[in-house]
Amino acid sequence: MEKQPRLLASQLFLKNSVFEVLLNGVLLTWKEIPDNKKVVSGSIHHPFKVGTSHSVSVSEILAVRELDVDGGTKDGRWQKMPQKLTEAYPYAFTVSYVERARQHRWRCSDVTFHCSEGALCQQWIQTIREQLTALTNRPKHLLVYINPYGGKQQGKCIYEQKVAPLFACASISTDVIVTENANHARDHLKTEAELKKYDGVVCVGGDGMFSEIVHGLVSRTQRDNGVDQNSLEEKLVPCTLRIGIIPAGSTDCICYATVGINDPVTSALHVIVGDSQPMDVCSVHHNNTFLRYSVSLLGYGFYGDVLADSERKRWMGPARYDFSGFKTFLTHHHYEGAVSFLPATDTLGTPRDKTRCRAGCFICQHDGQLYSGDSPEESKTAPDVSDREYEMGWGVVRGKFLAINAASMSCACPRSPKGLSPAAHLADGTTDLILVRKCSRFNFLRHLLRHTSKDDQFDMTFVEVHRVRRFRFTPRHCQNDSELDLRENGKQLFSQICRDHPACSCSPAYSSWNCDGEILPHAAIEVGVHCQLIKLFARGIEEQPLFEDLANPPCAL
Ligand SMILES: Nc1ncnc2c1ncn2[C@@H]1O[C@H](COP(=O)(O)OP(=O)(O)OP(=O)(O)O)[C@@H](O)[C@H]1O
Ligand SMILES: CCCCCCCCCCCCC/C=C/[C@@H](O)[C@H](CO)NC(=O)CCCCC
Ligand SMILES: [Ca+2]
Numbered sequence: 001m002e003k004q005p006r007l008l009a010s011q012l013f014l015k016n017s018v019f020e021v022l023l024n025g026v027l028l029t030w031k032e033i034p035d036n037k038k039v040v041s042g043s044i045h046h047p048f049k050v051g052t053s054h055s056v057s058v059s060e061i062l063a064v065r066e067l068d069v070d071g072g073t074k075d076g077r078w079q080k081m082p083q084k085l086t087e088a089y090p091y092a093f094t095v096s097y098v099e100r101a102r103q104h105r106w107r108c109s110d111v112t113f114h115c116s117e118g119a120l121c122q123q124w125i126q127t128i129r130e131q132l133t134a135l136t137n138r139p140k141h142l143l144v145y146i147n148p149y150g151g152k153q154q155g156k157c158i159y160e161q162k163v164a165p166l167f168a169c170a171s172i173s174t175d176v177i178v179t180e181n182a183n184h185a186r187d188h189l190k191t192e193a194e195l196k197k198y199d200g201v202v203c204v205g206g207d208g209m210f211s212e213i214v215h216g217l218v219s220r221t222q223r224d225n226g227v228d229q230n231s232l233e234e235k236l237v238p239c240t241l242r243i244g245i246i247p248a249g250s251t252d253c254i255c256y257a258t259v260g261i262n263d264p265v266t267s268a269l270h271v272i273v274g275d276s277q278p279m280d281v282c283s284v285h286h287n288n289t290f291l292r293y294s295v296s297l298l299g300y301g302f303y304g305d306v307l308a309d310s311e312r313k314r315w316m317g318p319a320r321y322d323f324s325g326f327k328t329f330l331t332h333h334h335y336e337g338a339v340s341f342l343p344a345t346d347t348l349g350t351p352r353d354k355t356r357c358r359a360g361c362f363i364c365q366h367d368g369q370l371y372s373g374d375s376p377e378e379s380k381t382a383p384d385v386s387d388r389e390y391e392m393g394w395g396v397v398r399g400k401f402l403a404i405n406a407a408s409m410s411c412a413c414p415r416s417p418k419g420l421s422p423a424a425h426l427a428d429g430t431t432d433l434i435l436v437r438k439c440s441r442f443n444f445l446r447h448l449l450r451h452t453s454k455d456d457q458f459d460m461t462f463v464e465v466h467r468v469r470r471f472r473f474t475p476r477h478c479q480n481d482s483e484l485d486l487r488e489n490g491k492q493l494f495s496q497i498c499r500d501h502p503a504c505s506c507s508p509a510y511s512s513w514n515c516d517g518e519i520l521p522h523a524a525i526e527v528g529v530h531c532q533l534i535k536l537f538a539r540g541i542e543e544q545p546l547f548e549d550l551a552n553p554p555c556a557l
Contacts, residue, residue: 013114060098064128067092089114091121104260106269137274139199144176145185147205155204155248163268170272189216200242206249229290232528244271244537250318253413260541271537278427278532286522302403304512333507334438336476338398341468344430351432351465357425359540364427400438406431416451429531437462475523
């Protein structure tokens, strides 16, 4: 039989007042009580007033600890107590819990309750601990990888100063590895790490570091289960360990789009409370050979060129993207090819509806599948591809493109708080394929600027967007296996093509694919989405209280 949580109710002392404190297995509530109702002895007199009530969900309590009579906690933390209070209430305990601050930030708050009897104090501590132990989704032992060179090179310092003390407070033990080179974390996870020992893997770094963890964990899981990653037809086995991201990178788009902010303390608290957010993963293939996984952006043309240029400027830190972004915008290269895609006709949402993927997302809870229950009528319509060329349900678009982007999630980040595809879902088994055809520099600038305002970046004649389960890209001059050799002889090819094709305005024949911030070696790729292949220590972006939205209207450009 399931054990009922113990109910506890006492009058305890807090900040010069007596409070009715209640613990019921779900909530810890404390409410100031009027003088005439007080039954505790030795209360300090104060004017009659009824204070407001405070509630904390037990699932958001981080820890409880005993406070020493002489003013320190038993774990060595020092707290100042007025002498009068220590005499009348020599026993006390402190509860640390999650408090929500502005713009999706979470903070750790403490409340200290004082008791006149030691037995009562112990009963409170023990009961809260029992209820925390009953929360089986919380991690106890974590494997942590720190990239000391990500972002502004603050990873180690961020972990030691902001995260490790919180993990210790929540009694989470850790094995910490500071990476010594690129792919250290990926290879350790793939081959060596004793995964059975852990309840999750945490990375301290940016999107590139997260990508290493995804590659390590997904590859290891497929190998352990005898699944061939090369075949797009294979159903990949989901990873059981959850991944936590402590943001310390340049873009931090995975963290931003799953938590709502790139803040290390907020992310650490989501790990501690044991949140779980499933996420789609795309696998990228060339000639039936697996190349890489992607969880955020697969971008050819503009974002590929930005990345290729920015990689040579790593020394600039996060500012390299602004520099290379500006430079790439000025070069205004376009690329010719064919994009074939399998539209996700049976899904609930569309890339241009007003729904947003938020904590507890209805669409992701149903794996993006159509659901017989009530749902908004507008979101039931399939993408408008009826005028496209069809072959076994596949659509084909040929032409000259400034950018071909596939966003498996919104890709919201500090540069673009609504992201590349604002209505994309974290866990619906689809990716939003955005095709930006060749247009004037001015129009492309308008399109880019709309990523930073409320205006719809898809509402432009040269942009189309499709929600898809699979897609392929074939560059115009692609020669299959010899493509790579041709790319290596880039200069020769470039002049050859310009001679063969004078209308090309001297754009190079090929761009590169930006795969979550890594450059892919092939231009011709095939991509499939694997629904909910991984899980993060996150819950999706929580809806903001209305007053906060009104106080901070989004900036309009
Ligand atoms: N010890 C190391 N030395 C050099 N490179 C490393 C090391 N550890 C990890 N890396 C690599 O550094 C690259 C960038 O790291 P990370 O993602 O943390 O930061 P970033 O690139 O600044 O941020 P973002 O990916 O958000 O733009 C990753 O691709 C990772 O493989
Ligand atoms: C002229 C003003 C124009 C303003 C336009 C802003 C548009 C911003 C959209 C941002 C999309 C970010 C997508 C995230 C991609 C990540 O997987 C990847 C790895 O971190 N980051 C980049 O490639 C870094 C890519 C950085 C691009 C600028
Ligand atoms: Ca998705």
